[in-house]
Amino acid sequence: MMPAPWRRRTFLGAGLFGSSIPLLAACSAADSPGPATSPGTAAGGSTSTPGFTPPDCVDLADHEFVRGRTYCGDRGSDGSGDADMAPLDFHGPVAAAEGSIAAWYIDAVTEWDTATGEPTRLLAPKHADTWLFASRGEHTVVPACDGTLVVHADGCRVGELPGGPGSVDGLCFVDDTRLVSLGTDDVLRLWDVPGGALLASAEVAVGGAARFLGHEPTTDALRVSTPTSLTTFALPTLEVVDERIDLPTAGTGWSLTATGDLVGITDEPPALTILGPGSGAADVVELNDGGGVLAVSATGRVAAVQGISLVVRDPDGTVATHRLQTSTYQTHAAAFSPDGRLVHVVDAVGGIQSVDVADGRRAVEYAPPRA
């Protein structure tokens, strides 16, 4: 433990408005590991097709998966020489539900059966050069190029939410029907998805290039974090209830646990860092490298996944480090299963696996949809 060098700026009240069922649905932020936008030409390649219009419905049986397509304009990337490279076939976030998970496969949000590892259906097509999506219950929401939030049910477009001016930095379901979006216009919006209504909105003062939106179900706390700060908002009012600034730099941003701890993977030195809710005392678990991904369970268990290692910290402070049976180096997202026994890990190149938290063994390997 060490004294806390970071500060709490404001505290406006507990702001805990009841509780919802534990949810582990994806909350995604535009700066989650890996590129938020996917424009232009890959190394050594030719120009991709700008302005592609996605279909209204996607179906596992006949969808043609196309890599590297551009949706919102032709913005190039490094493309010189002959390269060793691999496409981002699998991409987070990962939405975990009872018996299924959902993540991007090439250009469609895809659902897999966690018992068999087989893909079961496509939930929505890609509409913009971003990997954001949120999926829970019947609905899957993906942003369009103009910031509109396109709502899908069972693979088909069923409606849209106006979003706001500009694009979207984060999306997160807080229960089966309500969705929170964070716009680049610095406005948090709470939506009733089936009704298409805006329930509340609030300006946020959390700036910076990297912002992370998340929701902690036990305390029903909504958070917006940057690598060095975390602001907590109450639902449904979107009032600020807590703000921590000058935190150690965490490339993952900062997450909240059910017990009020702040967790992040800090960069210097590389570590899984846990900050207590009251004293701010820190628990630091050293890691080999910076980066990696973080998952927080509904019970406050935390997992850091990186390279060959799975680090698991329980709410009582117990830490276990396991050698992963299948290493993961291009990791884009991780999420606990609802029972907390598995961590679903999305690797852009290696695919998706569910890892047993008890020993790091691969419990399920997910098959890509057949071409």
Added chain:
Amino acid sequence: MYSMTGVIQPDLDVDAYSTLAGHYATLAAQADSTVGSTQSAVSAVLAANDGEAAAAFQSTVTGGGSITEHFADLGPAARRTESAYRTTATSAATARFAMDMLVQARTLAYWQGLANGADLHALSLLVNLTRNDLRALEGQSVEEIETAFAALDLPGRFETPRQDTYGRIDPAIEEQWAGMSDEERMEVLQNIADAYADEMGYPRMDITFTPIKNDTGTTWGSYNDGSLFGIGSSLKINSDELHDPHLINTVVHEMQHRGQYQGMRGPTFPWQDERAGMTREEAERWSELNESDVRTKGGDSNWEQYEPRPIEVDARRAGRDFVDDLSHEEFQEFVP
């Protein structure tokens, strides 16, 4: 008579269709042979092993969704394609012969009729009859060819497992890599690059470690051969990916590109037989395989073009084989 009827004389390279049929026959035989060899190898393993692991091995190698199953589908599909091309060659040749014979006969009749004072109406009827007969012959051939290709039922694309593409790195190397600093990793990669260049017989080069942005994928490294004679060439390794031991594969992949381009320049002097391990003939062949029309084959998107590009297939093979052959003990030779 062709011009009078408005029917275009068939201009078909029948031999080309026969050649294609031959290629597909070769593919079918190779696919069958691969299935046979794999099944023999699996049988040999199962003869000496038993239990769950052996059953899992058999299922993985020969079961549903396996590469063996894919080759088992590929052989018959190649044979059906061979048959379709043979049908095309035969039907096209038959149709062309029949149409040419018909035209010869009707042309003779036309001129004889004209010489014997036949009226224009009768001659016009002859032309119309010939047009209809030619179109019937052409249509019959087209129908035969379309029927032959309609029943191909080709297998889908088989996604090669990642480890068969990139190799299986020794877990002990992975663990050692995880415990190394970025500076140590960079030194290891430079040592591997130097050793590979020495072994393959082309000049060493310094690696540039720098972030490489790619919005649609992960780029571990790149090689740029520079301008004429390789001036300004560079080998870059993505410094944001130093945590990933796949870079051991990458550095060999990129050095293989260096070798390809060194070789493609061909032997410098008339008395030289080879350059960078390539004969003049091989250099010419690689140059052809790296022409832009070949580089852009494979599909419309950049990723579809990149993956089957011959120099990339060769570089991936080099990286994979190096990683597969590298033991933990051998790895120590590169560690500072």
